[in-house]
Amino acid sequence: MFDEDKVISDILKGNLNTFQIVVKQYQNLVYSILNRMLTNEEDIEDVGQEVFIKVFENLKSFKKESKLSTWIARITYNIAINYLKKEGKKKYDNLDDSIDFQFSSETPESKLIGKEFDAYLNKLIRELPLQYRTVITLYHLDELNILEVQKITKFPEGTIKVYLLRARKLLKEKLQKDGYP
Amino acid sequence: MDTPRKKIIADQKENNSYQEISEADQEIYDFLDMNFVKDNTDSFSSGFSNNIIRKIESKQQRKFNLKIYALISILLLISIPLFMSFLNNDLFSMISTVVKQNKFIIAFLICGVILIQFSERLIYMKKDMK
Numbered sequence: 001m002f003d004e005d006k007v008i009s010d011i012l013k014g015n016l017n018t019f020q021i022v023v024k025q026y027q028n029l030v031y032s033i034l035n036r037m038l039t040n041e042e043d044i045e046d047v048g049q050e051v052f053i054k055v056f057e058n059l060k061s062f063k064k065e066s067k068l069s070t071w072i073a074r075i076t077y078n079i080a081i082n083y084l085k086k087e088g089k090k091k092y093d094n095l096d097d098s099i100d101f102q103f104s105s106e107t108p109e110s111k112l113i114g115k116e117f118d119a120y121l122n123k124l125i126r127e128l129p130l131q132y133r134t135v136i137t138l139y140h141l142d143e144l145n146i147l148e149v150q151k152i153t154k155f156p157e158g159t160i161k162v163y164l165l166r167a168r169k170l171l172k173e174k175l176q177k178d179g180y181p
Numbered sequence: 182m183d184t185p186r187k188k189i190i191a192d193q194k195e196n197n198s199y200q201e202i203s204e205a206d207q208e209i210y211d212f213l214d215m216n217f218v219k220d221n222t223d224s225f226s227s228g229f230s231n232n233i234i235r236k237i238e239s240k241q242q243r244k245f246n247l248k249i250y251a252l253i254s255i256l257l258l259i260s261i262p263l264f265m266s267f268l269n270n271d272l273f274s275m276i277s278t279v280v281k282q283n284k285f286i287i288a289f290l291i292c293g294v295i296l297i298q299f300s301e302r303l304i305y306m307k308k309d310m311k
Contacts, residue, residue, distance in 0.1 A: 016234050016237065016238070019234070019237070020230050020231075020233075020234055023229070023230040023233055023234075024230055027224060027225055027229060027230070028224055031223065031224050031225055035223065044225075045225060045226060045229070048225055048229065049229070049232060049233050049236060052233045053233060053236060053237060053240070056233075056237055115222070117216070118216065118219065118222075121216055140217040140218070168210065168213065171213055172206065172209050172210060172213060175209055175212070175213065176205075176209050180209065180212060181208060181209060181211075181212035
C-alpha cells in the first residue's frame with residue numbers, strides 16, 4: 001500500500017530508496033504526459049529524469065493542497081513547456097488556424113487492432129495542436145479531473161472543456177472516416 | 182474510477198451544457214474512451230529509476246564538496262590575517278631553513294598532488310568517452 005504521507009516524510013529524511021518507490025509509482029504518469037507533449041524518445045527520457053530530480057529537490061515545498069500525482073503532473077507539464085520553449089519549438093499552436101485542422105496520417109489500408117491501433121491513435125493525438133493533446137492526455141489519465149487539469153495547465157475551466165470537446169470531436173471524425181469502430 | 186466518458190457527461194451536466202448525441206457518435210466515442218482507458222504499455226527504460234538515484238547522489242555529493250570548499254575558504258581567510266600577525270624576520274629564516282632541509286619531500290608532495298589531479302581527469306575523460 002502506498003502511504004503518501006509516510007513516503008514523503010521518509011524522503012525528506014533523505015531516504016533515497018523510498019524515493020525510488022515514488023519514481024516507480026509515478027513514472028507511467030510522467031511518461032504518458034511527456035509521450036504526448038514531446039516526440040523524441042531520448043528527449044522523453046531526459047526530461048523524465050529532470051522531472052523526478054525536481055520532484056526530489058522540491059518535495060519539502062509540497063504543501064499537500066493537491067494529490068502528489070497532481071503536483072508531479074504539474075511539474076512534468078511545466079518542465080515540458082519550458083523544454084519546448086528552450087528548443088525553439090512553439091509553445092502553443094495558433095488555434096485560429098486549427099479550425100481547419102487536418103490529420104496528416106493517412107487512413108490505414110486495413111482496420112488496425114491491438115497494439116497497432118494503439119500506436120495509430122497515439123500518432124493521431126500527437127498530431128493535434130499542443131493545447132488539445134495536453135488537455136486530452138491529462139484528462140484521460142485516471143487520476144485527474146477537470147479541476148486538477150486546471151491546476152496543472154492554468155487554463156480556465158471553460159477553455160479546458162472546449163479543448164477537450166474539440167479534441168475528442170476531431171479524433172471521432174478521423175476514426176469515423178477511417179471506418180471505426 | 183469513472184470512465185472518461187462518464188466524467189465528461191458529469192462535467193457537462195454540471196454546467197447545463199449536456200447535449201444528446203446520435204447513436205453513431207455515441208458508439209465511436211465509447212470506442213475512443215475504451216482505448217483511452219487502456220493501460221499504457223510503453224514506459225521509460227528499465228534503468229530509469231536507478232539513473233535518477235545516481236544523478237541525485239552525485240548532485241548531493243557536489244553540494245557536499247561545495248560546502249567543504251566553502252568551509253576551507255573561510256578557515257583560510259581567518260588564518261591568513263592571524264599568520265600575518267606572526268610574520269617577522271625570525272619566522273622567515275626558520276621557514277627557509279625548514280624548506281631547505283626538506284626540499285625533496287616538499288617537491289615529492291607537490292608532484293604527487295599534481296599527478297593525482299591529472300590521473301583523476303584522465304579517468305573522468307575516459308568515462309565520458311564511453
